[in-house]
Structure formats: structure tokens, C-alpha cells
Amino acid sequence: MIRRTLVAAALATVPLAARELLDPLVVTVGRIESEPLDTPYSFDRIDAGFLRDNTRRTLPEALQFTPGVLVQKTTHGHGSPFIRGFTGRQNLLLVDGVRFNNSLFRGGPIQYWNTVDPYSLDRIELTKSQGSVLYGSDAVGGTLNAFTRSSRFRDQAGGEAFTTGSAYCEFRSNGDGSHVGRVESAFGVGGRFGVLLGVTAKDFGDIRDSGVGLMRNTGYPEQDLDLRADIALGPDATLTVVHQNVNQDDIWRWHSTLHNPGWQHDGHVATRGSYNHRIYDQERSLTYLRAAGERADGPVTRWSATLSYQTTRDSESQDRSASDRRYQTAGVDTIGFDLSLESPVGPGLLVYGVDYYHDEVDSTGYRDRGAGLAFDPSFRPVADDSSYDLLGAYAQYVWELNERLELTAGGRYTHARAELGRYYDSSLGADVPGAARDWDDFTGSLRGLFRVNECWSLFAGATQAFRAPNLNDLSGNLTTRSGVNNAGSIDVEPEEFVTWEIGARHDTADHGLSAAVFYTDIDDIITSVADGSGGSVTTNGRDGYLYGVELEGWWRLSPCWTLSGFAAWQDGRSDTPVVLGGPTVHEPASRVMPLTGSLALRWTHPGERLWVEGRILAASAQEDLSLSDRGDTQRIPVGGTPGYVTAMLHAGWQATDFLELTCGLENLTDEDYRNHGSGQNEPGFGAILGARMSW
16 A cells, blocks of 8 residues: 655665564655555665664764665764765765755765764664655765654643653773763653753764774764754644754874874785874754645645755864975855645655755865965865755656556756856866856656565666766865875766666565665766876766665564574776776776675563674675775775674663663674775774663
8 A cells, every 4th residue: 555755755674683673664765654565665764772772873883784885984983884886975865854965075985974963863764776856966875864853742642741851871991981971851742842952972082993903083072962843733734943063073084194003904904194183173053944744635635844054064184294284164054945745646646846955155275384374275175155056846656556566756857056156276276266057957767566465575666866066076175085186177067877676575573574686877977087197186087887786684583582684795897087088997886895794683581671682794805996996095905905704792671661771792802804995993892881861
């Protein structure tokens, strides 16, 4: 049966390690509410309980046990998941359905996903290879919707005042005694209104690895605030106001600095850093106002209108030597509007709407050549005093041909416009007054679902993705890979992708299985290519393809025991210029996820007050490297990244109705390893202790 829609596109493959913790309904990034067997996409849903039980400290790390996702971390304060081979600006992040991506997102790994506080989340839902129809530009590898916590005032007794809250503290032994604390409180009147206020403070210390030892300056502090108020406009309509703020200071790109002594493991050698320091500060805020409701009869059965305002402030300080110190800042103010509607039309449902986002960008750059910091236009991160507009209109129809067969077809029109203020043109070696570019595009999607029986369903589809060049593509001026300067280009054109996918899903009360095979065709991807003088230039320099297999399953062996696990493998090739204007080479795709898998066994006491879970996570060596991978030797060792096997044990005890205690022992064998493409090794053995008081 077709289910109604809410706020996002369509998903379908619960992170089965946590299957018993989840409501069987999926409400998510496909703007369609459906049960897992009725969803024609590959998806994963992770709830707050799974995040808490597995003590993942960042949003990227929360995806560590998700098939098809490589969690790359340039440093422990920055994380950028590779979803089906794509990362950075080619994945789309939403917070409560509000577009998080902005026009400063660069190619390759980015740091921005780490500015979403996982301790404030109710759940996250990831749709893989969704395409651009429902949420627009950037949704190539995946679309992740992070849903924040609320007061749940409609679940309280109607007309009665309520107050709830919790306090959580966490200690990590590996990290110079890292501490995390969160306090949140909710109050209101059941059925009428509710308010939730949460504050999270984090002090992460330097981590230690058995091979490298203490990795100095890998810790950082963070402060987070989230406020949400929900007011009933009627029995089926709600007005929501949200404000969030995240502040992070002194996050070192450790791999670039002298604190990185290099790494040797099984004949693989990563080179040491050379800078005295390379430090990032980040601050982000999101405020939105949303009115949403539903109506059983009438031409529009569900609707949502959202007005949002976001700010992002970044700064980077590089001390390369006594005669070369650099400082860059960039700020983005984003105003957004999203209108989503749902109507029954004939034998199916039509989801349609419009969205618009406008960026205002300021940036500046300074350099100290030994006589003090002075303004230097050649070090602006992007063009100063610029703007970027992204407008889209979409429609998607879910047509139930009969009780077994369902088709989903949709399309989106996108208009993007960039207006650049002053920027530095590296080809001219001078500051230029500005330029303007605009693009139009239409993308489509067609998917099918066949219900074999009550336990099995098959799905398949083809989806287009489109990514318009952003301000970073056009005028970016950043340090990439192992210290290479990369310059944007005003001449780049949009990227286009088509993903073909086929999958199967099995779901019962005691076991579940999902499998998917995908193939993505890549056309005119925007990438950095060596310019022949030691730097690189942004250009449409790569065509190619990526493909992979994902398998996930769980089995309730008995009322107390559950076995779960996943496996994923990817490969790909691309045609890439060796140097700008030079010949191309047919080479492996960059930073492709190696064969990776996990197996977990969980025991839960019959009274559900005590649980213990052991997990093994493993990855094979990744030695199939692109030219850019081979040049990024501070992060990717010569010869490739070694494989690893690591084990962990987690447990929880509901000591009283108001006190929950958790314990985690990670990297039990003190394995010396790093995730492929990361800038530092993962922590060695460590204990994580947590306590939560609720009222």
C-alpha cells in the first residue's frame, strides 16, 4: 500500500544492527512515508538509541556501520563520508529537511558535516543514489536528512502541563581524558505546545595510536545549542521554530603539520607533515520557521512550508614557515524557502513543490612573508562580495498499478546563478572585478517496486543527478591534498550523473535481508588537475563510472540474541588528464571504498534492562589508486592503505527508571590502522563510559 508523504524522498534498508530499536515505518528523505518493503530505494535509518549505544561522537562517524559508506576523516574534527564513491559537495545534507549545502562546499572531503551535533539528533536517514529530483543539486552519492529532537508534545496527555529532561556525561580514556556533556529539558502542555532546549559541551583531547603514538593537536573543544518550539495550529497542523548554533575552535589539520611524524605499516609508508600549524575555526547557525499539516480530504492532503536562515563562518590559519604564514576567512549567509505539497491524483500520490536558496558570501585573505600579516587578494578562499541562487521546481508521482507493482516517476527543473565579486585570477596573476554565470537543467527519475509476497520485495530504477558549479568551483583558492594549491575556474560547466540500481529486500519479525547493486555513469565531473607548475586548476576534467554491491542482514536467533552484519564493495574507473591540456589516462577512481564488512552479536536481557554487543569491523587493503591518490602521501601511504580488523564491545544497563549506564571498549586488540583517505590513524584501545539521568 502506498503511504502518505512527509518531508523527504524515499528510503529502504534499515541499519540492521539496530533493527529492533526502530519503528517499522520509514519517514524520510523521499518525501514519502512507507514501510521498508514498500520503498523503492536503498536507504539506512539510524536512531538516537543506536548512536548512544555505539558512542559515535560525530555525524560522519554515525555512518561507520552503514554499507556503501567510507568514513573519511582528514582530522578527528573533520569528517566527510564517501557515499557510493562520492563525498563533499556531491552528497547532500539536510537538517530537518532544510538544505545544509552551500556554495562554498569544495571538491573532495569537507569539514562541514562535523558541525551537526549528533547528541541533538532523534534519527538520521540516508538515501543512496537518490538523484536530484526531490532535493536538487548535489544529491549524487547520497542524501542524508538529520532530524533533530523535539518535545513530542502531541504524545503527552492532552491539556496537561509536562516537564521532562535528561543529563548525560561521557568520558573517553583515549583522548587525554575527553569529556562530553549534554543537558536538555522539555516543557509544555500536551496537545497544545512544547519547547525543548539542549546544550552540549565537548572537550576532545589528543588521541593515541599504537603505531604513531600520541597524535598531538588532534583534540578540540566544541559548544552546541539547540532550541525548538512546536505550537499546535489545530489537531493536524503545527508551527515549528528552531534555532541551532555550533562553535568549534582550534581544529588542527594534523597530517599537514610537524606533529605528524609519518607512518609505516606492512610496507606502506605515509610521509610526515611540514607546516608548523594548520588550524580551522568554525561556527554555524540555523534558524527556521515551518508550518506543516495534513488533511484527510481535499485536493492537498499534506503540506509543509519552511523559511530558513543559516550562517557559516570559517577561518584557516597556516604557518608554513617563518616567511610564509597565511590566514583566510569566509562567511556565508543563506536564506531559504521550501514548499512541499502532496495530493492524491488518480490511482496514486503526487508530491510536488518549489525551493529557493540564496547565499551571500564574504571572504578575505592575508599573508605574512616575514614582515607581518597583510591583505593579499591571491589568498582569498573564494570571490569576495558574491552571491549564489538556486531555484527548483519538482514533481514526483507514485502510481500503484496493482497490489504488487508500483512505479515512481519524477522530474525537476533547476536554475542556478552565480554572481562573483572581486576574485583572484591565477591565469592573469591579478585581482579582477567579477563575473556572472547561470545554468538551467532538467533531471528525471524512474523507479519500480514489485512486492513478491508479504516478506519480499524487489526494486529497480534509474535516477539522474545534477550539480551546478558553485562559488568554490568558479573562484576557489584553497590548499588541497598534501599541500597543493588549487585554483577555481570561471569556465567550468555542470556535472551530470545517471545511476542504475537493482535491489531486493526481505523483512519479517525475526530476520531481514537487503541487497543492492548500483552503477553510476559520470559525465564532466569537476576536479582539480595539475597545472604543470606545482599547483592545480579546477576543470571539467573527468568522465568515468562507479559500481558496487551492498549486502546487509540481521537474524533474531532467540528472544535474547540477535546477529547482524553488512558487507560492501566498490570499484570504478575514470579518464583523467595528467596535466591541464595534456593527455588523459584511464585510471582507478579516487578514494574508492575497499571491501568492508562488519558482524555484530547482541544479547539483551529478557527484562531489557541490560544488553551487551560485540562487533568486528574489517576492511581490505586499498592499493588501487588514482594519480591524485598517489600524490596525497600524507594521507594515503605509498602503495595504498593497509587493511585492518578491529573489535569492540559495548554494554548498557538501565540501573533504575531514571539512570542508564553505558560502557564501550573500542579497538580491543589495539590495532594500528586508518580509514582509506584519512589524515590520521584511528584511536588505539580505549574505554568510553557514559551515564544518563532522566526525569
